[in-house]
Amino acid sequence: MNYGALIFLVGFIGLASSWFGLVLAPQLQLGRQPITKIQGGNDPYPSRRPGLAEQGLQVYRANGCVSCHSQQVQQSGTVFDVVMTELGTNQPAVVAALAKLDSKLTGASLSSLPQDVVRGVNKLQADEVNAAFKDTGAKVAVQIRPVGPDMDWGWGRRATVAADFLQDSPVMPGSQRLGPDLANVGVRKPDVNWHLVHLYAPKSVVPDSTMPPYRFLFEKRKIDRHASPDALQLTGEAAPEAGYEIVPTAEAKALAAYLASLRADVPLFEAPMTAK
Amino acid sequence: MSHNVQSNPAASVNDAEPRAGSASMPVWMLVAVMVLVFGGGLYFDTYGGWFSPQVYAPYRSVNDLMAYQPVSGEGAFLLRGKVVYEQVCALCHGADGNGKPGQAPTFVDSEWVITDNTGRLIRIPLQGLNGPIKVKGVDWNLAMPAMGAALPDADLAAVLSYMRNAWGNKASLITPEEVAAVRAATASRTQPWTAAELEALK
Numbered sequence: 001m002n003y004g005a006l007i008f009l010v011g012f013i014g015l016a017s018s019w020f021g022l023v024l025a026p027q028l029q030l031g032r033q034p035i036t037k038i039q040g041g042n043d044p045y046p047s048r049r050p051g052l053a054e055q056g057l058q059v060y061r062a063n064g065c066v067s068c069h070s071q072q073v074q075q076s077g078t079v080f081d082v083v084m085t086e087l088g089t090n091q092p093a094v095v096a097a098l099a100k101l102d103s104k105l106t107g108a109s110l111s112s113l114p115q116d117v118v119r120g121v122n123k124l125q126a127d128e129v130n131a132a133f134k135d136t137g138a139k140v141a142v143q144i145r146p147v148g149p150d151m152d153w154g155w156g157r158r159a160t161v162a163a164d165f166l167q168d169s170p171v172m173p174g175s176q177r178l179g180p181d182l183a184n185v186g187v188r189k190p191d192v193n194w195h196l197v198h199l200y201a202p203k204s205v206v207p208d209s210t211m212p213p214y215r216f217l218f219e220k221r222k223i224d225r226h227a228s229p230d231a232l233q234l235t236g237e238a239a240p241e242a243g244y245e246i247v248p249t250a251e252a253k254a255l256a257a258y259l260a261s262l263r264a265d266v267p268l269f270e271a272p273m274t275a276k
Numbered sequence: 277m278s279h280n281v282q283s284n285p286a287a288s289v290n291d292a293e294p295r296a297g298s299a300s301m302p303v304w305m306l307v308a309v310m311v312l313v314f315g316g317g318l319y320f321d322t323y324g325g326w327f328s329p330q331v332y333a334p335y336r337s338v339n340d341l342m343a344y345q346p347v348s349g350e351g352a353f354l355l356r357g358k359v360v361y362e363q364v365c366a367l368c369h370g371a372d373g374n375g376k377p378g379q380a381p382t383f384v385d386s387e388w389v390i391t392d393n394t395g396r397l398i399r400i401p402l403q404g405l406n407g408p409i410k411v412k413g414v415d416w417n418l419a420m421p422a423m424g425a426a427l428p429d430a431d432l433a434a435v436l437s438y439m440r441n442a443w444g445n446k447a448s449l450i451t452p453e454e455v456a457a458v459r460a461a462t463a464s465r466t467q468p469w470t471a472a473e474l475e476a477l478k
Contacts, residue, residue: 002293029329039346077334078344123343144344161332270330272344 036163039267039275048167049261056258057168059251063214070174071183071262073156076148078272080126082117084110088137097132120147143274154188155181156264158271164264179211186263193233195256196248201238217252221245353449357438360431364423365439373443380418381411383439390440390447396474397436398450398458401427404468422468429455 038045049057060066087094087110098105103117117140118129126142133140146158160183165171174182189195194205200218202209221228223245230253231245240246248256267273325331328338335341345355362371368380375382383389388411391397404422408415427435429452436455440447 003296025327029327033329075334144346159332162329267346269345270332270335270341272341272346274346 030162033162033166035166036268039269039272045266045268046164046167046264050257052254052257053261054258056254056256056261057172059217059255060258061170061172063217063255065182066172066174068176068178068211069180069182070177071181072160072173073150073158073181073183073264074148075146075151075159078144078146079120080123081119081143081145082121082126082129082140083114083143084117084133084138084140085114086139087113088139090137093136094133094138097136097138101129101132103129114141120145141274144272146271146273150181153180156184158265158267158273160264161268161271163268163270182259182262183264184262186260187265190260192253192256192260195259196252197232197234197238199252199255200232200246200248201234204234204236204238214252217249217255219247219249221247353434354438354441356431357434357436358442360427360435361438361442364427365435373439373445380420381409381414381416383445384443385445386411390445392448393477394436394448394450394454395458396477398432398455399462399469399474399477401432401436402455402459402462403465405471405474406468407470409471419468424459429453429459 035044035046037043048054084094084105091110094110095106098117101117105115105117109115117133118125121129130140130142148159150156160173164183165173189198198205198209198211199214201213202211203213218232220240221244223243227245228247230247232248234240234246267275322336323333325335325337330338331341335344342355342359369375369383370380373383388397388400388409400420402422402424405420407419408417410416423432433450433452433455437449439445440450
């Protein structure tokens with residue numbers, strides 16, 4: 001066999017090109033991204049998580065939460081809504097402009113604003129509608145709304161982008177969704193106590209949950225004179241027998257703080273939307 | 277039999293190193309590879325975003341993304357200014373505003389840009405500027421072409437406001453109304469300005 005060098009070279013080029021494409025190129029593309037700014041302002045984004053939540057990230061990692069939960073919302077498109085915020089003084093002109101448009105909004109429903117003039121249109125149509133009200137004195141606002149299955153689930157208002165993870169180490173976007181996406185779980189469930197009860201007994205707050213209970217993050221204690229202020233407020237089957245209480249460990253508190261801190265809902269240049 | 281095998285020329289071949297021959301590549305495979313490369317190129321062009329770290333699905337490019345940015349507020353106004361600047365001004369004055377030797381003077385901390393006399397600044401892009409001018413102590417003698425016909429009031433106001441607030445500059449925003457007023461006041465002027473004329477403006 002005289003082809004040893006050739007076979008080595010082909011193998012080397014094959015491995016090297018995949019290293020360039022899968023490791024080096026993403027690193028050059030995203031590796032040195034600076035802290036970005038919230039769209040339309042000068043506020044830096046993302047800010048650091050509170051200390052307890054930063055510890056919670058490591059608990060999240062240690063307990064393998066990432067194998068069932070993703071933290072990346074995806075979007076399939078972006079649409080525009082045109083909302084009328086003020087009627088102005090020239091109602092007949094507004095009603096006439098509305099009549100020309102294919103809008104569900106009619107003159108009769110103008111009493112309580114803001115109301116949607118049109119929803120889910122493209123940029124050109126939104127600009128047309130906007131222009132139609134230019135001389136009527138009514139104020140309309142064009143709103144940008146990302147759409148997709150994840151938005152329909154209520155998992156987020158925009159796609160997750162690399163900037164959302166800038167303060168996290170390691171980054172855990174996840175790849176499986178045996179449970180719901182957690183990119184915005186802090187928006188949906190801001191209450192730390194809800195997370196603690198959910199970690200201890202998932203079925204007591206979400207009846208259909210398939211999540212295993214993480215009871216080893218909690219301590220069952222006999223109540224000695226005074227109940228602990230940290231004790232979980234449990235009801236039904238999950239509640240301990242009389243005279244006992246369930247107290248979260250430091251790990252459980254950190255994990256709950258981390259979950260409550262998960263929110264990626266500000267508009268960014270690379271993920272535009274109208275802030276609420 | 278054994279004698280036959282020994283005399284068979286094939287037997288001596290078995291003793292030697294096996295060798296691979298060469299054959300030409302089938303034409304259909306060449307065509308298939310070219311189709312694959314072409315298809316890959318189209319796919320990359322559509323979804324690659326040219327490796328920009330700011331482009332995520334479903335957006336296709338930074339320009340596509342621009343169309344979805346909020347259309348109101350100071351941020352959007354300056355963003356519009358940045359786009360116009362990079363399309364129109366950056367060719368000579370540089371995307372970093374530092375100008376280019378022998379081509380165009382700097383905008384960074386330039387007294388002509390951050391001036392409170394916005395009328396002077398607005399006139400320069402509207403009708404252009406010819407002849408000697410001193411910028412940050414450096415003498416220039418060049419011709420700045422008139423951009424007034426190419427830029428609507430809103431774009432000109434946005435780009436001047438961007439210049440006055442980028443690269444460390446800090447000055448008031450210029451409104452489209454200000455630009456419109458200057459444009460109306462100088463409507464009869466066809467010749468570029470000179471630095472001396474602008475400095476005489478109150």
